[in-house]
Amino acid sequence: MTDRNVVHATFTLQRTYRASRHKVFAAFSDFKTKQKWFGSDAPEGAAANMDFRVGGREHSHGVAEQHGSTHAYRFDAIYLDIIENERIIYAYDMDADGNHISASLTTIELTDAPEGTHLKLTEQGAYLDGFDDPKIREDGTAGLLSALARIVED
Template sequence: MNERSVQHTTFVIERTYGASPARVFAAWANPEAKAQWFPKADEFDFRVGGREFNRGTHEGVTYTYDAHYQDIVPDQRIAYTYIMDRDETRISVSVTTVEFQKSATGTRLIYTEQGAFFDGEDKPEYREQGTKSFLDALDAVLQRERMPEESKH
């Protein structure tokens, strides 16, 4: 039998976006908007108790992301739990909170993830780096779609 292990970690990523909290929140809540910066979901039910699910293959390996929304406060907070599998192997389980706070230049987003990473199959630093890349992609989308009234700020 293989040695089993679990690595627990918490990481926090903060970003400031030049868009209103309502626009940044909508980029998470609307499936078409979210697909511009995060892998397109096979299932997207954005409500408390709802599910976001996608499965994709990269270099012959199938990855599964299966999230369940636990708390949603429009324009303020999203809390969800999710699992990640690689093929048939569970590689992590996480609890994530995304906060949207009004700032002088738009929105301060605070992303907090608490994860359990199993058997060395995934590493917290890989997840944090991947999340930073997604949040950078979100910034690029928001900048590209900047509304005229927001560009005055």
């Protein structure tokens, strides 16, 4: 039997992109654009859909490589607040290999910067039963923000 426990953690990542707020926001709100960076490592057979509106949901699942092993992942989110070109708030949960690994609340804030757009992402997470941990999630999210840069700064 799995030891039941919850680790709570909050992390904040900040990036400045050489792109307009409109372009950065579109990378989150346009499904095809988001797939290019959020699902860029998703193999053939991965599934995803997105209804980008308050109350709308996003879902993806597929297989990914992590630490030399292949894992089946599921991501389910609900959008709680959207202010075009300024803010996105969503709650999401994740499964890995059939285990519920986390539940999180993410806030994305976009502001003007001299070089383009400043993005501030804050995630408050509950990491469950030792299947995930805050450092792994923060590193994975940082990788996604790097992938986002390759899309919006081209």
